[in-house]
Amino acid sequence: LWQRKIAKDGCSKSAARKAGYRWLAGQLGIPFEKCHIGYMSVEECQRVVEICTQATKRPTTPPTKEPTA
Numbered sequence: 001l002w003q004r005k006i007a008k009d010g011c012s013k014s015a016a017r018k019a020g021y022r023w024l025a026g027q028l029g030i031p032f033e034k035c036h037i038g039y040m041s042v043e044e045c046q047r048v049v050e051i052c053t054q055a056t057k058r059p060t061t062p063p064t065k066e067p068t069a
Contacts, residue, residue, distance in 0.1 A: 027051045
């Protein structure tokens with residue numbers, strides 16, 4: 001996800017990772033300061049995988065509509 005952020009926004013690796021953890025903290029409903037993989041249980045890590053998998057399945061651009069005749 002952080003690599004996608006760099007490609008999309010042209011930010012640094014550090015800024016992309018921080019933004020990723022901030023986003024993940026929001027998804028998990030935990031404080032940013034407590035959002036670190038090393039602090040998480042196996043169950044919490046499994047939830048992170050689910051959240052990130054869903055996030056990467058989302059289209060990055062809205063689908064285009066075919067013109068109707």
